Amino acid sequence: MPIPIVNSIASWFLKKRFHQIELFLKYPNEVQNELLFSLLKIAKDTEIGRQYDFASIKSYKDFSERIPVVNYEAFQPLIERSRNGEYNIFWPRPIKWFAKSSGTTNAKSKFIPVSTESLEDCHYAGGKDLLCMYLNNNEGSQMFTGKSLRLGGSKELYKENGTIFGDLSAILIDNMPFWAEFSSTPSSRVSLMSEWETKMGAIVDETIDENVTSLTGVPSWMLVLLNNVLDKTGKDNLFDIWPNLEVYFHGGVSFHPYIEQYRAILPKKQFKYYEIYNASEGFFAIQDQNNSGDLLLMLDYGIFYEFIPMDTYGTLEQKVIPLSDVKLNINYALVITTNAGLWRYKIGDTIRFVSLSPHRIKVSGRTKHHINVFGEELIIENAEDALKKVCKRTSAEVVDYTAAPIFMNGKEKGAHEWIIEFKKPPESINYFNELFDNALKALNSDYEAKRYNNMTLNKPTIHMARPNLFYDWLKENDKLGGQHKVPRLSNSRDYIEELLRLNNT
Secondary structure (H helix, E strand, C coil): CCCCHHHHHHHHHHHHHHHHHHHHHHHHHHHCCCHHHHHHHHCCHHHHHHCCEEEEEHHHHHHHHHHEEEEEEHHHHHHHHHHHCCCCCCCCCCEEEEEHHHCCCCCCEEEEEECCHHHHHHHHHHHHHHHHHHHHHCCCCCHHEEEEECCCCCCEEEEEEEEEEEEEHHHHHHHHHHHHCEEEECCCHHHHCCCCHHHHHHHHHHCCCCCCEEEEEEEHHHHHHHHHHHHHCCCCHHHCCCCCEEEEECCCCCCCCHHHHHHHHHCCCCEEEEEEEECEEEEEEEEECCCCEEEEEECCCCCEEEEECCCCCCCCCCCCHHHHEEECCCCCEEEEECCCCCCCCEEEEEEEEEECCCCCEEEEEEEEEEECCCCCCCHHHEEEEEEEEEEECCCCCEEEEEEEEEECCCCCCCEEEEEEEEEEECCCHHHHHCCCCCCCHHHHHHHHHHHHHHCEECEEEEECCCCHHHHHHHCCCCCCCCCCCCCCCCCCCCCHHHHHHHHCC
């Protein structure tokens, strides 16, 4: 199909879609309220709908007082029954697909329901809107003259009791319309290969001779792939291989630790980066402006949002609020009710609002991925921002990292212990540590208070990881590729002890 026609179709779709987007931009609370009652009406005759009498819920107050907030463990028995072929439990229509997610806080697999509605009206809708927003902001785009290099999960799809489970990316690839296969690379056959290292070589072989114009995937794993492409071709940067490459759509982990490494292999200043916020549970937010780190919260994908301020999270004073009550720059745990039958489900992510008109957010971390052993409330966003600043000062480049507490022992103060794998190490790790400690103090007043005169916390301990330490650790734990992530911060020493052991072998 000639490119002007493709862009014309996209432009038509965009104008049609923008009317709907303008509706939730102008009336966010009304759109969310209407969506909530639509979900309640659809599910009123399900088992969960009858249990909580969805039919008699007349207000958000009724909804919030009647239905409990749950995590995966609480919802799991209903999901297992659904996976075994029962239906009308939490969603009226049979659910065929389940996205398998190991998560980063639990070794046990999670199986997240993916209904037909969530597939079409949430996950695919998010992908379409992302392309539309990008094209709207970049009218001269030639993205459709070539192919999108997609890097999805490495798990195959498995059938069980008439239902199917696998990585979300595998489910999306398997259900893609036939025409999408022509605009993507590698082929579905290679994309769905299960053995990660074999798959890497196959992707390189299949893509190096294609006209790749865009990239899509998790930053950490995409960087591994792109470096393999450079090694195979002997080229210095990716434009020598794919001269028409213009944009990278990324999500899944923070982009902060990787941005300089991407700029080194993608040296054109006009190259674009677009961030998305999606998960097995849904597609939540999209970067809707060029050169922005803020994400527009999408309010009409069949997801009703609620928020728990992190200062009350998990306490007797825990509050759960709707979108209408959120405030700027407060760290919130995300709670979702979805068109796949998740009701008041804690997804495990934390976000904060950087704008309320429209509602734009930044992802700040995970509810279980922080360090708060000494009252320091250190979150992933603090760590990422501090590392970015110190790497710039010291010309260092980070591949991966994790941190955990050193617990108080007798009269010995506590501290934080870090393992950092550098692509380009700093000249002095002691100077790096000093700058890093000061950067964390500047970003986090609680951390600063605990570090004051070494009152509670001593200076951080930083270990330099050997090359490929985190890759080897993920491989040892069968977590290569896909959406698997290195746990950044933890209140326990489980991860760091394993990594220290591996670092010394």
